[in-house]
Amino acid sequence: xxxxxxxxxxxxxxxxxxxxxxxxxxxxxxxxxxxxxxxxxxxxxxxxxxxxxxxxxxxxxxxxxxxxxxxxxxxxxxxxxxxxxxxxxxxxxxxxxxxxxxxxxxxxxxxxxxxxxxxxxxxxxxxxxxxxxxxxxxxxxxxxxxxxxxxxxxxxxxxxxxxxxxxxxxxxxxxxxxxxxxxxxxxxxxxxxxxxxxxxxxxxxxxxxxxxxxxxxxxxxxxxxxxxxxxxxxxxxxxxxxxxxxxxxxxxxxxxxxxxxxxxxxxxxxxxxxxxxxxxxxxxxxxxxxxxxxxxxxxxxxxxxxxxxxxxxxxxxxxxxxxxxxxxxxxxxxxxxxxxxxxxxxxxxxxxx
Numbered sequence: 001x002x003x004x005x006x007x008x009x010x011x012x013x014x015x016x017x018x019x020x021x022x023x024x025x026x027x028x029x030x031x032x033x034x035x036x037x038x039x040x041x042x043x044x045x046x047x048x049x050x051x052x053x054x055x056x057x058x059x060x061x062x063x064x065x066x067x068x069x070x071x072x073x074x075x076x077x078x079x080x081x082x083x084x085x086x087x088x089x090x091x092x093x094x095x096x097x098x099x100x101x102x103x104x105x106x107x108x109x110x111x112x113x114x115x116x117x118x119x120x121x122x123x124x125x126x127x128x129x130x131x132x133x134x135x136x137x138x139x140x141x142x143x144x145x146x147x148x149x150x151x152x153x154x155x156x157x158x159x160x161x162x163x164x165x166x167x168x169x170x171x172x173x174x175x176x177x178x179x180x181x182x183x184x185x186x187x188x189x190x191x192x193x194x195x196x197x198x199x200x201x202x203x204x205x206x207x208x209x210x211x212x213x214x215x216x217x218x219x220x221x222x223x224x225x226x227x228x229x230x231x232x233x234x235x236x237x238x239x240x241x242x243x244x245x246x247x248x249x250x251x252x253x254x255x256x257x258x259x260x261x262x263x264x265x266x267x268x269x270x271x272x273x274x275x276x277x278x279x280x281x282x283x284x285x286x287x288x289x290x291x292x293x294x295x296x297x298x299x300x301x302x303x304x305x306x307x308x309x310x311x312x313x314x315x316x317x318x319x320x321x322x323x324x325x326x327x328x329x330x331x332x333x334x335x336x337x338x339x340x341x342x343x344x345x346x347x348x349x350x351x352x353x
Contacts (some may be wrong), residue, residue: 008114011145012054012090015112018141019088023050026134031071038071046083047075053087057094061101068106086110086131088138110135112142117297146298163242164233167249168226171276174214175222189215193272197261209257210250215274225276228313232280235301236287245283252282252334259330277313278327284310285335293339 020036028039028050039050051068068087075082087106091099093115103109103122111120119139121127127135179185194200194212216222237245256278264271284306290296291303301309310332317323 008092009054009056011148012056012092012114015114015141015145016052016054016090018144019052019090019112019138022134022137022141023052026130031074034071037067040075040080042080043083046081049075049082049085051085051087052089054090054092055095055098055102056092057096057098059098061098061105064102065105084108088112090114110138112138114142114145116295117142117146118295162234162237163246164229164237167233168229171214171216171222171226171229175216178215189217189274190272193274194257194261195272196264196270197258198265199270200261209254209261212257212272212274213250213253213276213279216276217274221275225280228280228284228309229276232284232287232301232306232309235299236283236290239287239290239296239298248283248286248335248338249279251338252286252331253279255334256282256327256331260324260327263326273324273327275324275327278324278331281310281313281328281331282335284313285332285337286339287335288332289336289339 020039023039024030026041028041028048030036031038031040037052039052041048041050049068049071051071053064055064064087068085072082072085085107087102087109089095089099089102089109089111091111091113099109099111099120106123108124109122110124111118111122113120119135119142121135124131124135178188182188192208192211193215194208200206200208216225233245233249236248240248253276257273260273260278263269264273287299287301288303288306288310291299291306314325314328314332317325317328
């Protein structure tokens with residue numbers, strides 16, 4: 001779910017205002033005619049320059065170099081001896097390349113990355129004294145902004161617009177129609193469920209790897225799956241959007257079905273598997289990948305909670321009978337795999353901050 005560029009720019013300016021307030025509280029003085037973009041602080045050993053920019057990837061690096069050099073000259077012309085300089089950047093989406101150039105051009109670049117929710121400190125491997133406190137406060141500003149963005153986004157999201165809600169409704173409707181109005185329900189599950197791969201190939205019934213995702217054995221089976229789909233699905237969808245969420249759900253569900261079918265061949269089984277759990281474990285794996293590989297922080301679910309949920313689900317399956325554990329494991333692995341190997345493509349998409 002993406003904010004407009006105008007909205008993101010407004011939020012970045014709001015964050016920068018807090019940064020400026022922090023610098024002033026820390027004893028920094030605005031440099032004349034810098035439009036509150038440059039500050040200095042005099043210490044016994046010399047003067048520290050702090051420059052502030054909001055960047056979105058537009059504009060040449062020379063602009064920023066020229067501005068900082070201009071402010072340096074102003075301080076030097078007043079007889080001040082520069083001992084350190086810090087360039088504080090609020091980075092918007094698409095600013096990665098420009099930020100990289102800034103990190104090469106200035107001795108210290110501190111980046112409040114509103115896209116990934118990280119404070120990145122370039123050239124500042126070992127902070128001391130006041131700078132530790134300053135970096136800690138900047139991190140707090142970034143966290144406050146992420147919480148604020150999260151609340152604003154949640155207030156604009158309509159539950160009925162979520163693809164995860166429609167998937168839940170589709171699963172329930174399919175179950176009710178087939179269970180109570182479709183005739184022999186067991187025969188329908190045998191017809192559309194996922195059997196062995198050889199049986200699917202021999203009968204050319206390739207649709208089974210897809211249709212099996214929307215069938216459930218009973219109300220307990222259905223409701224437990226739909227609860228997990230809602231709990232995990234809405235969080236993943238809010239992060240990556242409807243399109244990617246649906247792609248992840250269907251893709252990992254199909255991979256889980258195919259893996260289950262191959263497993264049946266290897267074990268000589270002919271039982272038919274049904275259920276959305278393979279796809280649900282798939283989006284759980286994808287969401288875990290989002291938290292691990294993208295350092296996504298705007299989530300109601302922590303990595304620890306999600307890992308416990310996944311491991312608990314797998315354990316429950318392995319200690320029970322009649323559970324398609326191959327589909328569950330394949331779902332988790334395929335979800336993680338998509339997020340890992342599709343990382344470059346996902347970077348081009350707008351993840352919610």
